[in-house]
Amino acid sequence: MVINIKLKSTSAERVASSLSGRGFKTTRQRDSIVRIFAAAGQHLSAEELYELVKKAEPGIGYATVYRTLRLLSESGLAHESRFEDGFTRYELSDSGSHHDHIICTGCGQIIEFENHEIEKIQQAIARKHHFLVTNHKHEIYGLCSSCQRKPQKE
Amino acid sequence: MVINIKLKSTSAERVASSLSGRGFKTTRQRDSIVRIFAAAGQHLSAEELYELVKKAEPGIGYATVYRTLRLLSESGLAHESRFEDGFTRYELSDSGSHHDHIICTGCGQIIEFENHEIEKIQQAIARKHHFLVTNHKHEIYGLCSSCQRKPQKE
DNA sequence: ACAGTAATTGAAAATGGTTATCAATATCAA
DNA sequence: TTGATATTGATAACCATTTTCAATTACTGT
Ligand SMILES: [Mn+2]
Ligand SMILES: [Mn+2]
Ligand SMILES: [Zn+2]
Ligand SMILES: [Zn+2]
DSSP states (O other): OOOOOOOOOOHHHHHHHHHHHHTOOHHHHOOOOOOHHHHHHSOEEEHHHHHHHHOOOOOOOOOHHHHHHHHHHHHTTTEEEEEETSEEEEEEOOOOOEEEEEEEEOOOOOEEEHHHHHHHHHHHHHHHTTTTEEHHHEEEEEOHHHHHSSSOOO | OOOOOOOOHHHHHHHHHHHHHOOOOOOHHHHHHHHHHHOOSSSSEHHHHHHHHHHHHHHOOOHHHHHHHHHHHHHTEEEEOOOOTTSSSEOOOOOOOOOOOEEEETTTOOOEOHHHHHHHHHHHHHHHTTTTTEEEEEEEEEEEEHHHHHHHHO
8 A cells, every 4th residue: 555645835835946046045135035025915015025034034134035025937837927016026936927916006905817818819919010029017005995985085 | 252261270279279278378389299209100209209308399308208298198298108118108099099019139129019909808807807997008028020130139 | 163265234325316495598478 | 467376396205126235054075
């Protein structure tokens, strides 16, 4: 009888091993940042992540968080978005899956969507203009159901 | 016999009268900025417009160009976009017509497109998530036909 | 385990696009 | 023309992000 132990690697572990596989050094700071980033959910700004990491790693430097986020982004392990709130937000990239965003301008809530039909039309439009598409950004701004009920800032 | 003289008001004139109609004062600087903006074509950055205006109005201040662009934007007379080149770009708004953009990352060329089908799907997606859409941004990045042939920056 | 070397770190300064401040000047209604 | 108010230009401030640099740390080979 074979005991099948499934070793499910977490996002944090995948990212960490991917980094060391690319020749980057493993450091306590980097590990903390990646682990907390993976656990915290999506669309974090550098500042937000810095605040979270500081709890586990009080001496962490601001620059280190920025540097790590940029490193992840340039390595393709994270994806950055600039919505309309003034700073860059990051999310770990689920391999191969692209998605776009609906953003509530009332509470900041972000919903993700994928639509194959839109992507197809998009390709057709690009082709008509003889463009080779490398990436795109499709953001829908509005109010979520709960913010539609609340009074808006005057 | 009636001689029909068609008084076609230019974009610049429409914007200027719209501003004074809203109670803003008419100034030489504002007039120059609007006139040159209207004549220069689309998607200008504040810096680019400043450089153009300086030729006609050598004493113009940087802040005045920024202020006027913001004024136009807040009055709905201009529309601002933040593409991925780091600064805000403006274009005079053709009343009522929305469009999105295809941007060449090689040469900066910007092509505009409208697609009713995409807008419809977008609304359906928002409705499914109980969102009230206020605006959206759809940008396609890639290489134009001419930049596909040229060697890329390494 | 140890040394050598190159990468990484944290603090602080720098950067760069944009906005605020403020005294001087210009606009416009009365 | 006058006077209240808006606008201007120079400059400083703002603020997210990047750079700098000396000190520390991680890895490679021994
Ligand atoms: Mn997302
Ligand atoms: Mn446009
Ligand atoms: Zn909301
Ligand atoms: Zn091009």
